[in-house]
Amino acid sequence: MEAVWNEIKSAIKEKIPGHCYKMWIEPIAFDKTTEDGVFLSCPNQFYRKRILTNYADLMETEVNRVLGKSYKLFLDVRKQAKGSLAGASPAQHQMLLPSIHSKMYSGRMLRRNFTFDQFVVGKNNGLAYSAALSLASRKSSQQNSVFLLSKTGNGKSHLSQAVGHHILSAFPTERVFYITAEDFTNEMTYSFQNNSIGKFKEKYQNQCDVLLMEDVHYLSGKGRTQQELALVLDTLFEADKKIIFSSCYLPGDIPKLDEKLRSRLGYGLISTIKTPGYKTRVKILQKKSAVNGCKLPQEVMHYLADALAENVRQLESGLIGVAAKSSLLGMGIDLNLAESVVKNIVRQRKTITVAVIKKLVCEQYKVNQNDLVSRSRKQRILKPRQVAIYLSRRYTDQPLQAIGKSFNRYHATALHAIGCVERELKHNAPLKQHVKYLSKKLESGNF
Numbered sequence: 001m002e003a004v005w006n007e008i009k010s011a012i013k014e015k016i017p018g019h020c021y022k023m024w025i026e027p028i029a030f031d032k033t034t035e036d037g038v039f040l041s042c043p044n045q046f047y048r049k050r051i052l053t054n055y056a057d058l059m060e061t062e063v064n065r066v067l068g069k070s071y072k073l074f075l076d077v078r079k080q081a082k083g084s085l086a087g088a089s090p091a092q093h094q095m096l097l098p099s100i101h102s103k104m105y106s107g108r109m110l111r112r113n114f115t116f117d118q119f120v121v122g123k124n125n126g127l128a129y130s131a132a133l134s135l136a137s138r139k140s141s142q143q144n145s146v147f148l149l150s151k152t153g154n155g156k157s158h159l160s161q162a163v164g165h166h167i168l169s170a171f172p173t174e175r176v177f178y179i180t181a182e183d184f185t186n187e188m189t190y191s192f193q194n195n196s197i198g199k200f201k202e203k204y205q206n207q208c209d210v211l212l213m214e215d216v217h218y219l220s221g222k223g224r225t226q227q228e229l230a231l232v233l234d235t236l237f238e239a240d241k242k243i244i245f246s247s248c249y250l251p252g253d254i255p256k257l258d259e260k261l262r263s264r265l266g267y268g269l270i271s272t273i274k275t276p277g278y279k280t281r282v283k284i285l286q287k288k289s290a291v292n293g294c295k296l297p298q299e300v301m302h303y304l305a306d307a308l309a310e311n312v313r314q315l316e317s318g319l320i321g322v323a324a325k326s327s328l329l330g331m332g333i334d335l336n337l338a339e340s341v342v343k344n345i346v347r348q349r350k351t352i353t354v355a356v357i358k359k360l361v362c363e364q365y366k367v368n369q370n371d372l373v374s375r376s377r378k379q380r381i382l383k384p385r386q387v388a389i390y391l392s393r394r395y396t397d398q399p400l401q402a403i404g405k406s407f408n409r410y411h412a413t414a415l416h417a418i419g420c421v422e423r424e425l426k427h428n429a430p431l432k433q434h435v436k437y438l439s440k441k442l443e444s445g446n447f
Helices: 002-013 018-025 045-054 056-067 092-096 126-137 156-170 181-193 197-206 223-238 259-265 278-292 298-307 312-329 335-342 354-365 379-395 400-406 411-424 429-444
Strands: 029-033 037-042 072-077 145-149 176-180 210-214 242-247 269-272
Touching: 002 018, 002 056, 018 045, 018 126, 037 045, 045 056, 045 072, 045 156, 056 072, 126 145, 126 156, 126 242, 126 269, 145 156, 156 176, 156 210, 156 242, 176 181, 181 197, 181 210, 181 223, 197 223, 223 242, 223 259, 278 298, 278 312, 298 312, 298 335, 312 335, 354 379, 354 400, 354 429, 379 400, 379 411, 379 429, 400 411, 411 429
Parallel strands: 037 072, 145 242, 145 269, 176 210, 210 242
Antiparallel strands: 029 037
16 A cells, blocks of 8 residues: 555655645655545644645545545544544644743744745745755754755755745754844853853753754854854754854855854755846746735736846845835726836846946045045045945855956955945935935936
């Protein structure tokens, strides 16, 4: 009968996406067949609920087709063989879910819709998705960490949080910490100031089962934080804990980073998430519009997928804008409405070059272009140069090495300049106004 069940699984595999099969169908095991029906088992109550909700009809159809007889399907949680579709009681550990201690995790809240089910898989992110799913499902004992690399807005936060959601649902007693590198730094600083560094170390070294850390490039130049994080990672790796890092930069490209920590960040699989292609963008719009209850005409969907090619966040912004404008104005969704929304979103990136940015910055700060590429470290030259490098990274598709070369700098120096501007934008009002003004001119094409 085991061979028959494998045949049934193969048939199901042909009818659903590969990642759905791997996550939900593959873990199901055959138990027995009786006159009443076919009995199967799955890892836990979370799996059972999701399988019954989404795949029960398909499974029952294939069972009846292959066996040539109408059977009722029973699905139990493994090690609890007496349950059935109607009578299985939840696994005991699931009863602990309301308890604050069993569900406790540290740092930021996980976004409810950032799950594996809501993630659209394409050629641009297939490896990253498989790596994250494998780590969350504990299918590979050799894989303890994944480093997710991508530009802003392409889904690395979604995948990181999906790992957290999956582990908390499938292994509810696990302690999942979801934080940014800046959160870690601020918490460590607070601990030193309040003489509670011992509690800080205890929390991360002995009370953490899964660490999800975003924006690790923020650690650049923060020597004390790097030392503490390296010690935490050593402890977690030795204890076989799971870790997800994410960043816009490779570990080797982050300047002023301790070599010990750099090696820890690159210890596991480094997986890149690229900008989605046209077909994947269409799939994303189909998925998001269905979830949000928005019916997009095919011509509008394909127009948005073609026009909003920068990243997933921009694509979602277009979809939300179209749906909101249609609702507020009481208009039907058509190409004219979509075009009116898109023209306010799309940046004129094709015409923006590093040379254009240099020219604008020089006009704004009253310096010449030779100053920007000189070796001068005078403040009146240094700040415009850093702003120009920051805008070049933001508004062009040039790699960091090429941007650095355009300013007669190494890529590490260019990355440092970007970090300096990003930090100053939080508290330096005049600089924020300058960057806002330059950004507006670039986005409007007024240069």
